[in-house]
Amino acid sequence: MSDTKIKIDSLYKIFGNKPKEALEHVKQGVGKDELLEKYNHVLGLSDINIDIEDKSIQVIMGLSGSGKSTLIRHINRLIEPTAGNVLVDGSDVLQYDESTLRDFRRTRTAMVFQRFALMPHMTILKNVSLGLELQGKKEDEILNSAMKWIEKVGLNGYEDRYPQHLSGGMQQRVGLARALTNDTDILLMDEAFSALDPLIRKDMQDILLNLQAELHKTVVFITHDLDEALKIGDRIAILKDGIMDQEGLPVDILLSPKTEYVSNFVEDVNRSRVLKAKHIMEKANGSDLSKGMPVDENDFIESFIDRVVAEKPELIVVQDSDKKNIGSLTSKRLSEVLKK
């Protein structure tokens, strides 16, 4: 197991005039609807605990109003919690004074927003430079990093345009470049791709995954789209009404949903398309794997199911990229997984 980068510990957020008083009611078991009706306070988040691994992509998923955007804003303290702790590398973000918090935001976290939140009066270059300019970095240094990231997201030639001149997908590339230019170890993405149409969204997901393979940042990614969550997430947390329903590996969420809400969510997913061989294999334990039908660990079930049907192998052998046998899979297991 790798280290915990961000630890969120019994976090509560209640909106209203007297959140501290309302908190007592919540701790005594008052639910979201009752809290609103009886005490006129809105329960934003209730007892959230989550350990986000270093250099991983943690997806937080939920429908609108589930509190996911509220949760991500606690990590860089754009929203103050009612109770609880947020620890980044073991230090409590909530204890920071104004200037420490500013430094933390400048050098440790960068955020990408759902509706891009680009500065309409600045050119693309200026937008991407924003973070470094706020830090007062030297001009040529800013220009170098900004141009590097504009190029990486494929926007060279657009530096002198204004955001309004760009399409949605391109604007969000600017948003991504702006966040990456700050060279922070944490990337907060608040429904970053939700406003984009499906094809562009897929492009952006691929850009993110390619960049992540190179940069290894700790990414917190908010989405309401399960397919996106399964594609991007190393781990997925599911929020409902401010409460965390389930947190775990994508395959666990898919194959053993803990609550009705989660099972409703995952019901319609085409499992053969989102599950890879490595997700469902049994780890190699010394038994003879030389005879089975070989598949790559990163192959989706969809890509080898036809071969399984045609060849009817006794055993499917899962190999890593060096063709080493790392696990196995029976057709019985395969049909169990694909059964609803």
Add this chain to the structure above:
Amino acid sequence: MSFFSEIPTMGRESLRDFKKGIDLNFKEFSRSYGDGIEGFFDPLLMFLVWLEKLLVNSPWPLVILVLAGLAWIGSRNWKLVAGTIVCFMLIGYFGMWKDTMSTIAIISVATLVCISIGIPLGILMSRSRKLEAGITPILDVMQTVPSFVYLIPIIMLLGIGKVPGLIAVCIYAVPPIVRLTNLGIREVDKECLEAVDSFGATSWQRLTRVQMPLALPTIFAGVNQTIMMALAMVVIASMIGVRGLGVPVLRAVSNQYLALGMLNGLAIVALAIIFDRVSQQYGKRLQKHREGRNL
């Protein structure tokens, strides 16, 4: 029964004492502080006098050239520049050159004063709900109290002259720029503010890099309104000793000189239109980034 037919009053005698008390106290106040307050405004007076002399004493072609140049810088519009030149030639031709120069001088100084008070005040207002709630009614009063009413204390305090006139103009003309600065900053997209916060901006950086630039078109509409209102006060200001186009208008009113009144009135209108168009065009050009939404 008399309760319903007659509204309760405080009594003639006590009412008279009440008014007298206020008047005496204010006179006392103006006697002891009037000179000090006048001294405070001296630099402003010197600047106003200097600008007026400069405009009046410079050769007229040079003045027109400078004004046309300003119109070009503001609007980048040849028609407007041509209109400006024609208007000023006509003003000169009908013998109103000197008065017009005096008016331009006081309008310019009043606008500068209003901007340097109004914008900071508007910024402060935008940062605090309480301050906004406190200042808004004061602005309402400044805009609605008949100007003659606040002329009285100003004259008592400072006498008759350019400075009291300038203050009267500013009282009338400053509210729009305060209001629109406040409004402009409050209207800035919350998402942009959240974004700049998330990158660790100080509140000064947030103000100068995001709030002010995005509020600029609205603030500029305020400047435009301030100029227009200052022009509207020209006639009233001339009642307390401000030279300019208001003086002949007043003379025309009291002597029934129709032509004199019309000509000077039209000169004020011409100034208003030129100032308005040029400043509006300039305000539009500030929004360069809003042009052309297509790729």
